[in-house]
Amino acid sequence: MPPKKKGTKRKATPQANGSEITNGDSTPAPPDRTTWPGWVEMESEPAFFNVMLKEMGARGVKVQEVYGLDEEMLAILPQPVHALIFLFRYRDTDEAQQEKGTDCPNHVWFANQVPDYACASVALLNIVNNIEGLQMGKELRDFRDFTRDMDPLSRGDAIDSFEFVKHIHNSFARENDLLIADMAFKQKAAKAKKRQAVTKARESREAKKDVKAPLKEKSSNVKTTPTRISSRMLRKTPKGGSTGSCHSSPLSDPPESDPEYENAPSKLAKSAPKSNGTRRSTRKPQPRKDTFAASAAAEVDDEDGFHFIAYMPIQGHVWKLDGLDSFPHDLGGVDATGGGDWMSIAQPALQTRMAMYEGADIEFNLMAVVHDPALKDRDGLLRNVKELQSTEKRLDSVFEDWRSLDGAETTKEVITSSSTNFDISQADIDGTGLVESTSQRIEKEEDLLALIQMRNQVICRQRPLRASIRDALESAKGDEEKAKHRRHNYGGFVRSWLGALAESELLSELLEAA
Incomplete structure (x- = not known):
C-alpha cells in the first residue's frame, strides 16, 4: 500500500460489531456477550x-x-x-x-x-x-x-x-x-466457497475426460502431403561458382537427369530432425498438478x-x-x-x-x-433439626431445667435452628414435616431420661449429614471460584498495565531485558 502523507488522518472504520477503529488501530473491539448471536467452545472442566x-x-x-x-x-x-x-x-x-x-x-x-x-x-x-x-x-x-x-x-x-x-x-x-469464534465463522464461510469451487473444478475435469475427440478418417482419395524441400537446397548452381539471379521454384521438383540432385531428398532426410509427433525429451511426461484444488482440498x-x-x-x-x-x-x-x-x-x-x-x-x-447427595442431605438435615426441636419442646413440658442435667449438653456444632453456614432458615425448618410415627412417639413419651436419650440419638444422626453438606458446600464454592476466575476479564487489566508501562518508558527496557 502507498505510504501515508504527513498530516493526514485516517477515518474511523466501522466494524461488524458496531465499534470503530481509529488512528490506524487494527485491533477489533470484542463483541458484547449479551448480544452476541454465536456460541463459544467450552472446556471439559x-x-x-x-x-x-x-x-x-x-x-x-x-x-x-x-x-x-x-x-x-x-x-x-x-x-x-x-x-x-x-x-x-x-x-x-x-x-x-x-x-x-x-x-x-x-x-x-x-x-x-x-x-x-x-x-x-x-x-x-x-x-x-x-x-x-x-x-x-x-x-x-x-x-x-x-x-x-x-x-x-x-x-x-x-x-x-x-x-x-x-x-x-x-x-x-x-x-x-x-x-476467535467470529474469525472461525468467516474462515468457515471462505472454506465453504472454496469447497464449492473445488467441487465445481473437479466436476469440470471429469466432464472433460468423458468427452473424447472424434476420430479423423483417412480417405483413399487424399494423397500424402509431400515433404517440403527448401529452395536453397534445390537451387541449381551454374558453372563458375556464381549463383546468378535465376533459380528453380521452391515447389518445383529437381531435374531427374541432374546427377548432383538425385539424392537431395535423402540428404535432407538425414540432416533434418524427424518430426513424427513424438516428444524430443526422453523424460516421461508428468501430470499437471492442480495446485489450487490440492491446497483447497487440504484446507477443506x-x-x-x-x-x-x-x-x-x-x-x-x-x-x-x-x-x-x-x-x-x-x-x-x-x-x-x-x-x-x-x-x-x-x-x-x-x-x-x-x-x-x-x-x-x-x-x-x-x-x-x-x-448429587447434597439436596437429599439438606432435606435430611431439615427433618433432623425439626425432630430435634420437637424433642426439646417435649422436654420443656416434662422438666423445664432439663438442660442442666448430665448428658443433655449441646455442643456448638449441633444445629438446633436456622444456620447461614448450611443455608437453612427457620422457615425451611417449619415447612418440613415429620413422619407421623415419629411425632406420635415424641408426644407420648413422658420419661425424662428416655427423652434425653432420644435427643442424643437425633444429634448423632445429624453428624454425618453436617459433614456431607459441608463437603458439598466446599465443593460448590470451589466450582464457583473457578468459574469466577474463568469469567473475569483480564484483558482490560493487561492492556491498561502495558499502557502504563509504555507511558513510563519502561516497556522497551523490559522487552530488551527479556
Whole structure:
C-alpha cells in the first residue's frame, strides 16, 4: 500500500460489531456477550458444567471427572450414574463410520446441534431432559414443555434461540474467545466457497475426460502431403561458382537427369530432425498438478475439532446422544433381572473410541453426571433439626431445667435452628414435616431420661449429614471460584498495565531485558 502523507488522518472504520477503529488501530473491539448471536467452545472442566447446571436450575445432579472405565474407578462414583459426557477429537471421517439411529422415539428427548460450538450445552440438555424426577427451574421446565412435540432438528433450532442457556454458556467466554469464534465463522464461510469451487473444478475435469475427440478418417482419395524441400537446397548452381539471379521454384521438383540432385531428398532426410509427433525429451511426461484444488482440498479436509456427546440409560435401553447425528442411537437393552448395569453396554463403545488415540497425546476426556447427595442431605438435615426441636419442646413440658442435667449438653456444632453456614432458615425448618410415627412417639413419651436419650440419638444422626453438606458446600464454592476466575476479564487489566508501562518508558527496557 502507498505510504501515508504527513498530516493526514485516517477515518474511523466501522466494524461488524458496531465499534470503530481509529488512528490506524487494527485491533477489533470484542463483541458484547449479551448480544452476541454465536456460541463459544467450552472446556471439559467439571466445575464449569456444575455451575452451568446450577444456574440453569437443575438440582440433584453434579458432574464429576472419570479417570478410567475399570470397575475400581467406576465404584468410587456416587450412585446412581445418570449419564456420561464424552469429549473427543472429532474428524470428518467419523461421520461416515458412526452408526446412527433411524428415528427418535417419543420417550427420548433428543436435539440436534444446529449452531457451531454449542455441543456442551446440547449434551447437557439432552441429558437433563431425560432424567426422570429431576428438579428443574422454571426456564428449563418451560423449555421442555415447549419442545416436547418437536423433532430433533426443531429442538436444535430452539436451543439456538434459547437466550437463557446461551447467556450462561457464553458467560465463560473471554474476549479472545469471541474474536476467535467470529474469525472461525468467516474462515468457515471462505472454506465453504472454496469447497464449492473445488467441487465445481473437479466436476469440470471429469466432464472433460468423458468427452473424447472424434476420430479423423483417412480417405483413399487424399494423397500424402509431400515433404517440403527448401529452395536453397534445390537451387541449381551454374558453372563458375556464381549463383546468378535465376533459380528453380521452391515447389518445383529437381531435374531427374541432374546427377548432383538425385539424392537431395535423402540428404535432407538425414540432416533434418524427424518430426513424427513424438516428444524430443526422453523424460516421461508428468501430470499437471492442480495446485489450487490440492491446497483447497487440504484446507477443506482440515476440519478437526473437539466434540461433546452423551451416553445414558433411558427406560431400560442405553442411548448414544450425539447432536451431530440426525437421531439418537440405541446401543442395546439392559438386563435388569440379571443384575446388568448400563455401564457395561456403554463401555465397549467408549473403549473403541479411546483406542483410536492410543499412543498419541490425550485427545479425549470423560465426565459422569451423577446423583448429587447434597439436596437429599439438606432435606435430611431439615427433618433432623425439626425432630430435634420437637424433642426439646417435649422436654420443656416434662422438666423445664432439663438442660442442666448430665448428658443433655449441646455442643456448638449441633444445629438446633436456622444456620447461614448450611443455608437453612427457620422457615425451611417449619415447612418440613415429620413422619407421623415419629411425632406420635415424641408426644407420648413422658420419661425424662428416655427423652434425653432420644435427643442424643437425633444429634448423632445429624453428624454425618453436617459433614456431607459441608463437603458439598466446599465443593460448590470451589466450582464457583473457578468459574469466577474463568469469567473475569483480564484483558482490560493487561492492556491498561502495558499502557502504563509504555507511558513510563519502561516497556522497551523490559522487552530488551527479556
